[in-house]
Amino acid sequence: MTRHIPLQGVENFRDYGDYAAGGGRMKRGLLFRAAHQADATDADLEAMGALGLVTVVDLRRAPERQREPSRRWTGFRAQVIDNDLGGEGDDPWLAFLRGWDHSEADLRGYMVESYRRKPFTPRHVDLFTRYFAALAQAKGPVLIHCAAGKDRTGLLAALTHHLAGVSRDDLVEDYLATNDPERYARIGERIGRYLASYTGSVPSEAAIRAALAVEAEYILASIEAIEAAHGSVDAYLETVLGVDAAARKAILAHVLA
Template identity: 90%
Template sequence: MTRHIPLQGVENFRDFGDYAAGAGRMKKGLLFRAAHQAAATDADLEAIAALGLVAIVDLRRAQERQREPSRRWKSFAAEVIDNDLGGEGDDPWQTFLRGWDHSEADLRGYMVESYRRKPFTPRHVDLFRRYFAVLAKARGPVLIHCAAGKDRTGLLAALTHHLAGVSRDDLVEDYLATNDPERYARIGEGIGRYLAGYTGSVPPEAAIRAALAVEAEYILASIEAIEAAHGSIDAYLETVLGVDARTREAIAAHILA
């Protein structure tokens, strides 16, 4: 089954529902994830509008939103969840790139460490809390996205899958669906030029592919950090993100068939 929704100017757009979840199944057409929509075409906007989104969670930093503002469709009325917390100073990713030696090992080391921090960053905690509060309202489809739709978005999708009762294997499988060979063919050259703006030269193809990819060890690093700090993902959801028993029940009623 293909989950990707092909669009011209929005990468990595896909449905992350329709997974077996305990004794039930996640609904299809309710939960979507993607990269930014700054380059969305008019046709893309029509396709996204047809989904009937009631909320969009933009996980990007303020500077990212300003640099690549989202395009919206006519009569746009969805709730937009974002924040400017921790917006001062350089983006950690850009800081890393300025010193990156183009080695895959250096990149993977940075990514693992960043994933260990993601669940506890105040900016993420605020956005994640508000996202789950929206799901508990049971009003309609929701889109979550960041810049590339793979890291911050991947973590929030994984937390949603865990809450729904999706197996760890399926959770990781959905996360790894970002590794689409056709995606590299479309944007690999442009990403190489983007990286060169920070590193001083275009990285080798293997390094560019690594920068575009996700690895199971990344999302597992977040999960392990959560479990080390709170004992379980469920405890983290409740004590950090405010997803108590009543909220879980409301979310389950909304996203499970």
């Protein structure tokens, strides 16, 4: 079964429900994840509009939203969750690219450290908290996205899977579904030019692939950092993101079939 929803101008759009979870199964057609929608075609907008989305969580920083504003479908009325926290400083990813030596090892080292920080960044805590509050309200389908739909989005999807009772193996499998060879074929050359605009030259094909990819060690770095700081992911969800017993019960009732 494929979870990817093929769109023309929106990358990495897929359903992150329909996993075995907590003795049951997550619903399909309720939870969606994607990259940005700035390049969405009219046909893409029609397809997204048909999903009945009631909440859109935009995990991007303010400058990212300004550079690539989201296109919306006719009659768009979904609640949009975003924020401008921490948007005044330099983007850590862009700062890294300016000094990147094009080696895969350097990139992976940055990514692991980045994932260790992500769960505790104030802007992420705010966005994640409001996302789970929206899920608890059980109004309908939700779309979460960032720029590429792989890192920030991947972490939030993983936290959702954990809360729902999805196995660690399936959680990681969903995260790794970003590594789509067809996606590289579509956008690899363009991403190479994008990277060169910061690094000064086009990286090797292997380095570009590494920049587009995710690795299990990345998402596990986030989980390990959460467990080191709070003892468990459940404790983090409750004490940091406000998912108390009542909210958890409401979310499970909403996302489980």
